[in-house]
Amino acid sequence: MDFQVKPLASALGAEVIGLDMSKPVDDETQARLRQAWLQHLVLLFRGQKLSPQNLIAFSRRFATPHTHENYEAELRHPEHPEILLVKAREVAGRNTRFGEQWHSDMSFTTRPALASVLYARRMPPVGGDTCWANMYLAYETLSPPLRRFLDGLEVVHDLNHGTTHQSRPLDLMAASRKRNPAVRQPAVRVHPETGRKALFVSEWACPQFVGMTREESQPILEMLFRHSTQPQFQFRQMWRPDDLLIWDNRCTVHLALGDYTDFSQRELLRTSLIGEPSGQVLTRAEYAGAYDE
Ligand SMILES: O=C(O)CCC(=O)C(=O)O
Numbered sequence: 001m002d003f004q005v006k007p008l009a010s011a012l013g014a015e016v017i018g019l020d021m022s023k024p025v026d027d028e029t030q031a032r033l034r035q036a037w038l039q040h041l042v043l044l045f046r047g048q049k050l051s052p053q054n055l056i057a058f059s060r061r062f063a064t065p066h067t068h069e070n071y072e073a074e075l076r077h078p079e080h081p082e083i084l085l086v087k088a089r090e091v092a093g094r095n096t097r098f099g100e101q102w103h104s105d106m107s108f109t110t111r112p113a114l115a116s117v118l119y120a121r122r123m124p125p126v127g128g129d130t131c132w133a134n135m136y137l138a139y140e141t142l143s144p145p146l147r148r149f150l151d152g153l154e155v156v157h158d159l160n161h162g163t164t165h166q167s168r169p170l171d172l173m174a175a176s177r178k179r180n181p182a183v184r185q186p187a188v189r190v191h192p193e194t195g196r197k198a199l200f201v202s203e204w205a206c207p208q209f210v211g212m213t214r215e216e217s218q219p220i221l222e223m224l225f226r227h228s229t230q231p232q233f234q235f236r237q238m239w240r241p242d243d244l245l246i247w248d249n250r251c252t253v254h255l256a257l258g259d260y261t262d263f264s265q266r267e268l269l270r271t272s273l274i275g276e277p278s279g280q281v282l283t284r285a286e287y288a289g290a291y292d293e
Pocket of ligand 1: 129
């Protein structure tokens with residue numbers, strides 16, 4: 001099957017032109033798509049008319065979709081637990097959006113997502129873009145001493161560290177922590193398919209390095225968050241309805257911009273593809289102070 005791949009930014013992101021992803025794809029085409037994806041990290045397919053089943057079938061060609069047991073039930077599609085409903089909703093009286101801070105999906109679990117897929121259903125006329133940053137470049141552009149320092153380090157990934165969760169009442173926080181206890185992850189991961197190293201820290205999830213205090217960790221982490229998300233490492237997606245996009249969570253972080261006011265206008269469907277095992281759940285002793293007694 002014939003298709004073109006058009007880069008959309010210098011750092012990452014490309015559009016695939018000429019394929020209808022509601023139809024089956026032969027093995028050779030799928031292998032070429034995977035190569036393009038590994039090279040560009042984010043692939044966009046415009047104008048796709050997909051049913052939930054088509055979306056799951058597209059996702060399954062890359063890896064097994066997660067069924068999202070560790071997410072709140074109301075976020076899951078009522079008939080297809082492989083699909084998350086990505087839209088703003090009210091939690092404890094506050095409008096909450098998905099992905100308000102930079103993150104890599106499910107990094108706060110011991111099976112961080114290999115990839116995620118978003119399919120745009122409704123979009124506001126302006127705003128609501130999503131940005132991705134290339135974490136290979138983030139790692140490779142650090143100085144050799146800092147790379148050596150990070151190579152041996154582990155970092156805490158905690159879903160409840162994010163600002164969305166921090167503003168929740170304690171009972172919701174406790175339920176959330178029960179579903180997703182904090183984990184330790186390598187600060188630098190070797191991508192299993194490309195062999196390249198990528199920085200694995202994010203503003204949403206990472207309060208500190210393992211074995212270091214928060215006071216010691218925070219200046220270094222803040223520098224890494226700034227460094228890794230600088231504009232020249234980014235691709236920005238301006239959504240249109242029927243856009244289908246897949247990204248590699250093993251070497252990117254992303255952020256949803258909240259610059260729109262009518263929350264009912266934006267809705268996407270997401271699948272999360274199960275990744276390689278990584279990290280371990282932290283004990284209370286290892287992550288002192290973060291658990292509410
Ligand atoms: O709404 C978006 O654009 C992105 C949502 C997001 O961050 C996620 O699904 O992880």
